[in-house]
Amino acid sequence: MPIIGIADTTFARYNMGRAAIDEIQKNVSVQIKRVTVPGIKDLPVAAKKLIEEEGCDIVMALGMPGGKEKDKMCAHEASQGLIMAQLMTNTHIIEVFVHEDEGKDEKELAFLMDRRPREHALNVIKLLFKPEKLVKEAGTGQRQGFEDAGPLRM
Numbered sequence: 001m002p003i004i005g006i007a008d009t010t011f012a013r014y015n016m017g018r019a020a021i022d023e024i025q026k027n028v029s030v031q032i033k034r035v036t037v038p039g040i041k042d043l044p045v046a047a048k049k050l051i052e053e054e055g056c057d058i059v060m061a062l063g064m065p066g067g068k069e070k071d072k073m074c075a076h077e078a079s080q081g082l083i084m085a086q087l088m089t090n091t092h093i094i095e096v097f098v099h100e101d102e103g104k105d106e107k108e109l110a111f112l113m114d115r116r117p118r119e120h121a122l123n124v125i126k127l128l129f130k131p132e133k134l135v136k137e138a139g140t141g142q143r144q145g146f147e148d149a150g151p152l153r154m
């Protein structure tokens with residue numbers, strides 16, 4: 001049975017890991033290993049450990065960069081770490097970040113922090129079990145959280 005790793009943070013203002021796990025469990029029967037770290041810069045090593053020490057086949061790295069400039073820098077560094085961890089382990093780590101300033105108010109932010117992990121959880125399931133479904137969706141302007149952008153027409 002495949003193992004999905006979930007790494008999330010205490011910095012985030014919504015329980016993104018719980019949303020992702022709920023969506024996974026609604027759709028497939030898999031083993032889940034979860035860790036929670038303080039912030040997004042702690043996610044790369046947490047994800048790498050889930051892969052190398054816990055045998056995870058894929059990992060979701062969930063976090064919330066804050067709205068300040070230093071938070072955005074932090075997010076960029078965390079992203080680079082996550083890419084490095086993917087290359088070091090040859091394993092997908094799906095980055096699920098919701099920036100605190102993406103929502104126009106707290107209600108919209110909470111909506112997004114619930115929806116994006118759920119929609120990426122479905123992507124993770126497709127990557128693991130039905131990669132051909134993603135091929136069918138190629139170029140269709142999928143977005144996680146808000147409305148899909150949709151395909152371009154000639």
Ligand SMILES: Cc1nc2c(=O)[nH]c(=O)nc-2n(C[C@H](O)[C@H](O)[C@H](O)CO)c1C
Pocket residue numbers: 009011012038039040041042063064065066067070071072074075
């Ligand atoms: C400035 C800063 N901003 C964020 C952020 O926007 N989101 C987040 O999840 N964590 C932030 N952190 C904390 C770091 O990611 C990390 O937890 C600490 O530097 C300890 O390694 C820091 C230090």
